[in-house]
Amino acid sequence: MALQSLDIIRRSATKTPSPAARGPVPAEVAKLIDTSKCIGCKACQVACMEWNDLRDQVGTCDGTYNNPTDLTAQSWTVMRFAEYENPQGDLEWLIRKDGCMHCADPGCLKACPAPGAIVQYANGIVDFHEEHCIGCGYCIAGCPFNIPRISRRDHKAYKCTLCSDRVAVGLEPACVKACPTGAITFGTKERMKVDAEERIADLKSRGFEQAGLYDPIGVGGTHVMYVLHHADQPGLYSGLALNPHISRTVRLWKGVVKPLALGALALAALVGFFNYIVAGPKEVGPEDEEAARKEQEKAHG
């Protein structure tokens, strides 16, 4: 399903360059989610199910509007509802559409050991190619946003595709199309940033002094961005990370240490082999057998 129009620029577990003949780099795209416009209707969740042909199991109600309560292999986006009492004593209902952030520096892709199971397109979309997925779950360890889910049924990893199939043919993602309030918009990343600025200025003028754009630099920026009324405290939005980045453990696990370890192993094997070839083995000579025979005779009288 590698759509040519979405040229792949990065591929998991692949150290050689991606095909690079094509000229002008397409513009990076982005989805802008304006939390201040979201009314929590879940039209986006439904649209995602419908476009992607996903049917999650009917779960249980945990007493909140969070339903399903978490992302699953069949629910690639969920609304997360948080009740926040601001310093003025007023209640704020902070609703965030959760899902893959399409990081510019994707931890999932870096952790993935299967060549081509995770790809990044020139337009910024990070996509899982399940036919190459081996079900190891390393992407889960790599993701700073806790997004990928392994299906219990087929043991493949799933997450939001940013509707790469729709985007490839010039359509906006299904959730964008369905949103009744215009809280989700889609376009070039540049354009989305400009739109966000306008919206943020508006929010500031209405008393949300800390309003701002969530495009975290720790992962190189994202291709899903939020407008937050409290950009200084993203944690208020059901635990959105303040400074997300690929974990140091993951970087160590996937970093230069491994090629070094491989080199050390190869070197050890070569030293062992050539020592044998050059210096030869320590062999038992007739004099050893003779000495042994004498001792044996002595022992047995």
Add this chain to the structure above:
Amino acid sequence: MADRDHRPALILRHPPRDRALHWLLVIVFLFTATSGFALFHPSLFWLTNLTGGGPWSAILHPFIGLVMAVVFVWFAAPTWRVAQLTPNDIAWLKGIRYVVSGQEERLPEVGQYNAGQKLLYFTLMTCVLLLALTGILFWRRYFAGYFPIGVVRLGALAHAFLAFVVLISVVVHMSAAAWEAGSIRSMIRGTVTPGWAYKHRRAWFREMIRPGAGR
């Protein structure tokens, strides 16, 4: 048959049980090491071709890994007591250069296992058990969901490190076995010549030739 009279009686070094378990261990090790190597670094992913392809490698590796841990303990547990380091072993290790230069006469006589083998024993024992434990931490299909993400990540990192230690140890083990001519044969056929025992494991040789000793 005439030849037999001239050939000294061989000494049993590795009884059938040990040989069988050793080679069983080698077989499961080959599978786990190959499939594990494939996921260790992208440049080795092609190794999954030898272990059933990507998904099968990922499915089987943890199971065969557990089998390896069990076989290892089964194989090695009875050796626990003999594998303890003695003052002689420390002296032997300190003078390891004489082993390399073939001047063993300057070192304490070696018992059933030399100090290098004993170190290998404890390294592998520790690593194999820890590999099983850390592997469970990020065994996504059954267990990883029960652990916090930080623990899962540490498990993966530690697992890779432990695997590296095991692989280095195995390389050393294989080189040493090849170097000490007659060792590999003894792990296949079970026996060594008296001269071999005299040269490489003298204290053990003397034990074995004491009247009434031997198996």
